[in-house]
Amino acid sequence: MNKNDCIIALATPNGSGAIGVVRVSGSEAIELVNPVFFPKGKTSLLEQKSHSLQLGVIKDGERILDEVLVSVFRGNRSYTGEPVVEISCHGSAFILKEMIQLLIRKGGRAAEPGEFTLRAFVNGKMDLSQAEAVADLIASENAASHQLAMQQMRGGFANELSQLRKQLLNFASLIELELDFSEEDVEFANRDEFQALVMKIQKTLQRLIDSFSVGNVLKKGIPVAIVGEPNVGKSTLLNALLNEERAIVSDIAGTTRDTIEDEISIKGIGFRFIDTAGIRETEDTIEGLGIQRTFEKIEQSQVVVHLLNTTLLFEDGKLHEGHLTSIKKAVTDLNEKFPNRPYLLIANKADLLTPDQKVELAIHFEKLLFLSAKEKEGVAELQNKLLEFVDTGALQNQDAIVTNSRHYQALLGALEEINRVQEGLTAGLTSDLLAIDIRQCLYHIGEITGEVTNDEILGNIFANFCIGK
Structure with missing residues (x-):
């Protein structure tokens, strides 16, 4: 430049x-x-x-x-x-x-x-993390991503890290000063105070690292996979959530051969809904590829919405044990294949069920949510359930949240180095060895705010901006 x-x-x-x-x-x-x-x-x-x-x-x-x-x-x-x-x-x-x-x-x-x-x-009008937030602000498409970008533009966690970096830099200077007086065996840096600072930095870095899992999905939109057997109403549900005819709806099973994605904002939080191919045994090569892609999308999702076609569970008004066993197995298999993932079990076409049938199903399936995608009944309740999965407490409390993968990698590097400093203090390492790890930690923290940078990093960051900003 x-x-x-x-x-x-x-x-x-x-x-x-x-x-x-x-x-x-x-x-x-x-x-x-x-x-x-x-x-x-x-x-x-x-x-x-x-x-x-x-x-x-x-x-x-x-x-x-x-x-x-x-x-x-x-x-x-x-x-x-x-x-x-x-x-x-x-x-x-x-x-x-x-x-x-x-x-x-x-x-x-x-x-x-x-x-x-x-x-x-x-020219010093903003630090590097604030500059990156400008691009995020321009790209924000819902209230959550906008608020995250505004927090970052106002300084976000960079101000907190900058203060810790200054304190660490001060101790680094004192420790390196000790090297000049190594023969006199003196300590300029109080080890107890230094230990307290190291623990404070560790706690701050870990908190910021942990926030990335929330911040990243809030920034990009929370991916929600809609899964279930063919013709269960997945595409109808997607259309009901989007309030438009986004996906083709047909009585023919296996209509959706590929994933269909679209995003909406629910109370300021972005959700990316993914309508997937119906899961079943098939000899159709194309449908089989669609089912394979379904499992890939479930792997990438943050929340799984599993639809059940409850009308198939009843014959002549009575619960069919064979169908019940088959569906229970499908639910168990999906939970075992994708454990530790927020999961919603939806009884679709609930408008065709009697009150007694709903009670009977609720006994067999825990936390079952009844919904009619075709009639758009229960959609608002589903949206509220999805919001319950989102930890927005930090956002509402204006706490620092990391959304940038570059910042995340730098924080991981800084935590690794400060942990080495902690181990060195415990082991009673000499000042020269402590100084090496402290400098590396300072380097990684400085990468976030731009106190340490190079032309390659700047080129990568600003190449993604629009011209004129």
Whole structure:
């Protein structure tokens, strides 16, 4: 990145719209735009106050491109920490393209993906974890992912880690100072205080690592596999949850040959529902592949919704023991194949059952939920049951939650190193050996906030940003 040049990009989505915003950032951003901006008033762009707007026109020679509003942000009082000019014009794709090309001809260059936020990081306007949260905020599609991104942008756990890192760095300095006086056998770092700090860091790191399992699914949406025998109503349930005809529904068993996925938000939490192929013995090669993929999707899911076709359990109004045994075996097999996974057993087509039949089924199946996907009865209760599986306590309490896999890996590395420091203190290791593990722990913590970084890491992070942010 060349910090001395001016970067230019469209800050609003591509395509036509009511308005479009062209953003320019760089030490000479105001000087770059000034020759092509002709204000309606007497104040030139060079004299315009910071954080103010001015009406005027943008000209390419004698040709007026558009009437615009220009915002000026001087010095480091901007998003990027350097002078910024934002041009708000009519949202014509042609006008926006012409304006960007004009500014490039005047000496600017097109911004790379995420380069505005990268400059904000380089100029100290935010740490690296906050910069990554910008991309998460833009990508948020429900209340939970939005709140997680906002927590991270406000500092999240990075502030807590930064304070611990400073304390650890102080002890590291004292321990390394001891190396200079090794012959005098003196201790500058109080070992009891250091032990307490190490335990505090261990506890904090473990808490953050444990939060990743919750944070990751909240960010990406909780995958829920809808499983059961063919023609049990899985596709009908998916359509009822989505409130649209997303999956093909047919009386013919085995209609769904592949998985169908879609996402909805339930009370601000994103759920990714996966309609799977019916599980049964089959000689159909294509259906068999679909069933194989069903098991793969169950493996990837966080919650399993198992549908039972309860009407098949009764013949002439009486419970059929053979069918009951077969379904109980299917339920047991699924639980044994995928243990320790939140599991909901649903009695579908419950609108066709009598009250006595419901009571009889409830005796044989624990925590059975009755539902009619076709009539959309019991869908709201199912949604509430799904929400019970989600641990949002930390989110509601504004506790730090890790959602980024890069942060997760760095935390694992830091915990491994601080555990070695703990073992070294217990074993009475010398200062030089302790210092090695402390430095490695500092390195991993610094990776999260960007206090330790390199061009490769930055390139990987900001390459995923949209251009103009």
